[in-house]
Amino acid sequence: MKIAITSTGKDLNSNVDPRFGRCSYFVIYETESKTYEFIENPNKNADNGAGPASVQVVADKGVSKIVSGEFGMKIKSLLESLKIQMIVIKEPTKTIQDIINMFNK
Amino acid sequence: MMNLPLIKGFKPYGQQDGLKNSDPVILLLEEYESVKLCDYEMHNHISACEIMGVSRPTFTRIYASARQKIATALAEGRQITIEGGRVTFDKDWYLCQDCKCYFSNPELDNEIEECPLCKSKNISYLGQSKLDGKNIDTDKELCVCPLCGYSIPHLQGKPCKQEICPDCKVPLKRNNLL
Numbered sequence: 060m061k062i063a064i065t066s067t068g069k070d071l072n073s074n075v076d077p078r079f080g081r082c083s084y085f086v087i088y089e090t091e092s093k094t095y096e097f098i099e100n101p102n103k104n105a106d107n108g109a110g111p112a113s114v115q116v117v118a119d120k121g122v123s124k125i126v127s128g129e130f131g132m133k134i135k136s137l138l139e140s141l142k143i144q145m146i147v148i149k150e151p152t153k154t155i156q157d158i159i160n161m162f163n164k
Numbered sequence: 165m166m167n168l169p170l171i172k173g174f175k176p177y178g179q180q181d182g183l184k185n186s187d188p189v190i191l192l193l194e195e196y197e198s199v200k201l202c203d204y205e206m207h208n209h210i211s212a213c214e215i216m217g218v219s220r221p222t223f224t225r226i227y228a229s230a231r232q233k234i235a236t237a238l239a240e241g242r243q244i245t246i247e248g249g250r251v252t253f254d255k256d257w258y259l260c261q262d263c264k265c266y267f268s269n270p271e272l273d274n275e276i277e278e279c280p281l282c283k284s285k286n287i288s289y290l291g292q293s294k295l296d297g298k299n300i301d302t303d304k305e306l307c308v309c310p311l312c313g314y315s316i317p318h319l320q321g322k323p324c325k326q327e328i329c330p331d332c333k334v335p336l337k338r339n340n341l342l
Contacts, residue, residue, distance in 0.1 A: 124280060139270065146280055147266035161263070161281045
């Protein structure tokens with residue numbers, strides 16, 4: 060199963076980015092092989108439509124869950140139709156490593 | 165977070181001749197919710213802003229705007245349309261009590277039993293929790309006789325002093341005020 064996590068930087072000690080559409084990086088984590096890859100978000104500085112464009116980026120990777128701090132209004136119905144689960148983290152101090160550890164428990 | 169209103173709006177009737185239904189007043193969903201919480205469910209502003217997940221000043225702004233719009237509709241005989249605004253619905257979200265994360269359920273037919281992050285079973289479904297929370301609150305509150313200790317459950321919105329102790333014939337008081 061693949062999970063996308065929004066990240067502020069491109070290493071495992073970065074914090075979870077509280078924004079979804081304009082986050083700095085996406086981490087795509089594969090739970091079976093325990094591998095991960097960082098993707099720079101091309102929509103980081105987009106004026107509008109960053110959310111739907113970012114959904115496109117992660118949906119192309121075939122993720123089934125997304126972990127972020129907040130999801131915008133345009134995205135929710137889109138993710139529902141793609142059957143992708145949204146997980147909202149309200150603690151911005153969590154690092155990518157923390158999240159991955161939680162999935163591996 | 166909230167559940168949808170039962171209707172999409174209100175229409176006036178009995179207008180003076182020549183006055184047709186004019187431009188509707190658009191009441192945002194969060195404004196509807198603020199009035200419902202404060203004036204129908206009788207929450208105070210503090211608990212209402214916690215239920216809606218907004219700050220106290222923001223709640224006051226939403227509520228003031230709602231009252232302004234409803235008053236405009238009444239005074240000018242305009243329709244009210246309830247739509248739009250920045251809202252999410254309780255029925256779509258779950259909350260994990262252990263890691264405090266919110267998550268959605270992508271497969272609406274199957275109920276979720278554990279937190280996708282920490283695998284905790286200690287999760288709550290927000291679509292129901294508002295009602296549950298209300299029941300717990302009112303269960304805890306009692307109208308108590310200050311003389312003999314006779315008590316009945318407190319009804320939200322009904323002042324305790326309107327209840328009279330059947331033995332001592334004195335008005336009751338709220339248990340946490342004694």
